[in-house]
Amino acid sequence: MQINSAKKKSSYLGLMSGTSADGIDLALVTFDEDNKLEHHASYYQAYSDQTAAKIIALYCAENNNPNNNEIDRAFELDVELAHLFAKAISAFLVQEQLSCDDIVAIGSHGQTIRHRPRVKHPFTLQIGCCQTLATLTNIRVIGQFRRKDMAFGGQGAPLVPAFHQTIFSESVVSNSFVTESAIDQSLIKNASDVFVVNIGGIANLTFLPAMNKLNVIGYDTGTGNALMDDWFRLHNSNSHTHYDKNGDWAAKGKINDDLLRQLLSDDYFQLAPPKSTGREYFHLSWLKKQLSNIKPIRNQDVQATLTAFTAITIVNAIKQHSTDNSNITKVYLCGGGAHNNTLKNLINQQLESESQSKSNKYELLLTSQKGIDGDQLEAVAFAWLAFAYDKKLLSSMPAVTGARKSCTLGTAYFP
Structure with missing residues (x-):
């Protein structure tokens, strides 16, 4: 589904890779002057068996003990996933006859490999390097949506x-x-x-x-x-x-x-x-x-x-x-x-x-x-979160996460 030239200026891409580790979901979303969204198109790229296995192996080792070279494997995969995300985005833009200049920003959730909200010093880790993704696509990326909520004492989840x-x-x-x-x-x-x-x-x-x-x-x-x-x-x-x-x-x-x-x-x-x-x-x-x-x-x-x-x-x-x-x-x-x-x-x-x-x-x-495909709802949500970042809208909910205050979630990464 093509979008007209006027709406191209308000186009965002939402990117989601969930805990099922099955693949990459992309959604093309535009917003009008009243902040109302319209979902135009979707794209899905399945992970190979090897990539899925790498992700799942990092979720949790047997008996909760880290495997050998866990940090090396995690951050090599961090960059590898960014390359896979970029390839999927490139294919999606070709499908929709768009260029990188037509996209305001990518809202990227990344791939969660560890979420520890109840330890002494709570943390969460999503990989799929936002800086690498911005550089490869030549599109600004809004990512790391969970961390500010956690800095305010929240669990950083759920985000949507x-x-x-x-x-x-x-x-x-x-x-x-x-x-x-x-x-x-x-x-x-x-x-x-x-x-x-x-x-x-x-x-x-x-x-x-x-x-x-x-x-x-x-x-x-x-x-x-x-x-x-x-x-x-x-x-x-x-x-x-x-x-x-x-x-x-x-x-x-x-x-x-x-x-x-x-x-x-x-x-x-x-x-x-x-x-x-x-x-x-x-x-x-x-x-x-x-x-x-x-x-x-x-x-x-x-x-x-x-x-x-x-x-x-x-x-x-x-x-x-x-x-x-x-x-x-x-x-x-x-x-x-x-x-x-x-x-x-x-x-x-x-x-x-x-x-x-x-x-x-x-x-x-x-x-x-x-009006929103259930398989694409979260990808659409991350396009909205990127839009909310740009418009300085409050996008966290303390009643949901337990944070001390509401805030605008996300961090910007430039090409």
Whole structure:
């Protein structure tokens, strides 16, 4: 889809490489004078098996001990990924018949390889060198979005709730100056609570309440696809996919109640938000430790249970924040997990069960029903974060991350 010359001046590229380590997502986004965005085109470049293996090896070594030459491997990969990002951007620009001069900036998340929000001196590490990327593409790069929030005492994650609010919120503003009785009652009647659930390697949730935008909540609910992908690869080495496509393998298994209880007993699920996690916490060694505490079960039953585990932790989070209102609560799914039919059906079944037992009613939707492909939502978000940096918009949410104050996220790197 081509964009006209007037809009080229407001074009941003969003770049995302998620915890699933499957590839590079790019999104071309423009903004008008009212800061309204339009998503024009997307591009995806899968990682080779070798690149994916390098990334996954850096998430967490067995028993949490660094492998040999971990620093050397991490920062060589830092530059290697920047070269891969640049090649993908070059191909994307050719596809869209654009040049580097047509792009205001690249908003690059980079590739997270370590996220430690609860150590004595919290830190986060995203690689895919922004300076190398700017130099190779001849386009300014806005990156390292998490660090300023962490400097203000936040967890630096999740990053996208502020963006979700601009796209999905149906809230009716109420505060000390505008009472509920003063708000148009037709607006109240039609407003809905909204949840946006991104199921990547790790699953995260944003809650956008209907009645007060100050109460936006967002955090990582726990594992998304990560454990399911890792377990599938371990036991399906000859598969042409590296994940359980449509959840078909899980569908052939049986949920094991003992294992499910064991997984749900992890301390992470007792933590109150703000909270965030990553694959350096939920990994195969963690899973094997849980399996050692129960009787042996079939591999397919483990997969079925992991799928239920992801669904339950997501729905438990939704139930925790749902308000008692007469409207339907909308739950938008995005990310790779939205393609897993078994997982999606389990989420829907549990929401329907909750609807029957309480007055809350839920509608399970896809973000594509709001005009943004769920596979591209995060890439679009990073284009928005780069735009917010340029416009000096507040793009962090202390209520989400626990930071002391809100700020404009990101750092600029010039060609």
